Amino acid sequence: xxxxxxxxxxxxxxxxxxxxxxxxxxxxxxxxxxxxxxxxxxxxxxxxxxxxxxxxxxxxxxxxxxxxxxxxxxxxxxxxxxxxxxxxxxxxxxxxxxxxxxxxxxxxxxxxxxxxxxxxxxxxxxxxxxxxxxxxxxxxxxxxxxxxxxxxxxxxxxxxxxxxxxxxxxxxxxxxxxxxxxxxxxxxxxxxxxxxxxxxxxxxxxxxxxxxxxxxxxxxxxxxxxxxxxxxxxxxxxxxxxxxxxxxxxxxxxxxxxxxxxxxxxxxxxxxxxxxxxxxxxxxxxxxxxxxxxxxxxxxxxxxxxxxxxxxxxxxxxxxxxxxxxxxxxxxxxxxxxxxxxxxxxxxxxxxxxxxxxxxxxxxxxxxxxxxx
Numbered sequence: 274x275x276x277x278x279x280x281x282x283x284x285x286x287x288x289x290x291x292x293x294x295x296x297x298x299x300x301x302x303x304x305x306x307x308x309x310x311x312x313x314x315x316x317x318x319x320x321x322x323x324x325x326x327x328x329x330x331x332x333x334x335x336x337x338x339x340x341x342x343x344x345x346x347x348x349x350x351x352x353x354x355x356x357x358x359x360x361x362x363x364x365x366x367x368x369x370x371x372x373x374x375x376x377x378x379x380x381x382x383x384x385x386x387x388x389x390x391x392x393x394x395x396x397x398x399x400x401x402x403x404x405x406x407x408x409x410x411x412x413x414x415x416x417x418x419x420x421x422x423x424x425x426x427x428x429x430x431x432x433x434x435x436x437x438x439x440x441x442x443x444x445x446x447x448x449x450x451x452x453x454x455x456x457x458x459x460x461x462x463x464x465x466x467x468x469x470x471x472x473x474x475x476x477x478x479x480x481x482x483x484x485x486x487x488x489x490x491x492x493x494x495x496x497x498x499x500x501x502x503x504x505x506x507x508x509x510x511x512x513x514x515x516x517x518x519x520x521x522x523x524x525x526x527x528x529x530x531x532x533x534x535x536x537x538x539x540x541x542x543x544x545x546x547x548x549x550x551x552x553x554x555x556x557x558x559x560x561x562x563x564x565x566x567x568x569x570x571x572x573x574x575x576x577x578x579x580x581x582x583x584x585x586x587x588x589x590x591x592x593x594x595x596x597x598x599x600x601x602x603x604x605x606x607x608x609x610x611x612x613x614x615x616x617x618x619x620x621x622x623x624x625x626x627x628x629x630x631x632x633x634x635x636x637x638x639x640x641x642x643x644x645x646x
Contacts, residue, residue: 301554363385410439
């Protein structure tokens with residue numbers, strides 16, 4: 274079987290441990306264990322006495338209760354805890370797609386489900402966010418790409434890499450397109466809670482339509498990527514079907530990770546972590562923008578509404594992967610190549626870091642760019 278590697282994750286595997294400054298990570302700077310548990314004096318003692326056994330395979334009840342509380346109308350029977358959002362996406366594709374089915378997917382996007390479909394010989398039909406209209410959904414393109422063979426409509430909202438948040442109208446158009454052909458909506462919502470331009474949390478697709486699978490994670494809005502905890506929220510019978518695939522792939526997320534994630538999503542801890550993430554995002558973006566504005570028209574972009582990354586177009590005669598590799602080797606700074614998202618002459622830059630990190634990284638990038646102008 275022809276196999277295409279997952280380009281973004283492949284390049285991250287190669288470079289992220291080699292460079293001094295990793296600006297590809299789309300979450301904010303990770304939180305320490307000490308900071309995470311600082312508001313519960315007894316939690317450390319409970320963790321030290323915890324038997325490192327298998328937890329509930331579908332996630333410990335307190336964790337599933339806290340996840341269900343994030344989705345109006347959901348109960349624990351609607352929740353499956355997975356090893357990161359990446360496992361959730363994988364088993365959804367494995368469970369739903371059959372011979373002859375097609376995937377319609379938003380673009381630019383995190384291309385995991387795109388690659389899974391293509392590697393399983395399913396046709397992939399991209400519909401776009403329009404770069405000339407501040408990344409607004411191209412509604413005509415959506416309806417053009419969705420057809421009777423479409424089994425899944427996949428999207429990331431808020432979007433990776435652009436940071437665009439779908440409007441209510443755009444969400445309703447996606448629901449209407451799915452409903453017309455009976456397709457599922459796979460809504461990767463890992464950036465919910467990481468909004469930059471609004472206090473209101475991005476609405477979920479869950480509850481808007483009866484065939485929605487909403488995916489979440491502890492990685493982005495919570496600063497806890499190392500827990501490797503994600504989840505799927507959907508119809509109870511489909512969650513059962515996904516659980517059966519979960520038993521083949523990972524069996525379960527770890528016991529300690531389950532308990533730490535349950536703590537992180539409890540009240541009042543979750544609001545504290547969301548505030549921390551948003552503080553990084555709101556402080557980091559102006560630093561990035563000021564630096565881009567100083568580059569004599571080299572960059573153009575639409576400011577992200579959410580997430581700790583933005584997708585930037587550059588005016589240089591160099592391919593985005595070549596530019597990424599040049600920055601890694603010459604500046605020891607790692608940015609995401611536009612090629613990884615299906616759009617050359619763009620780079621994805623993360624800004625959810627401390628000011629001194631960003632200042633030094635941007636200074637190094639600038640020296641390399643000067644050699645190319």
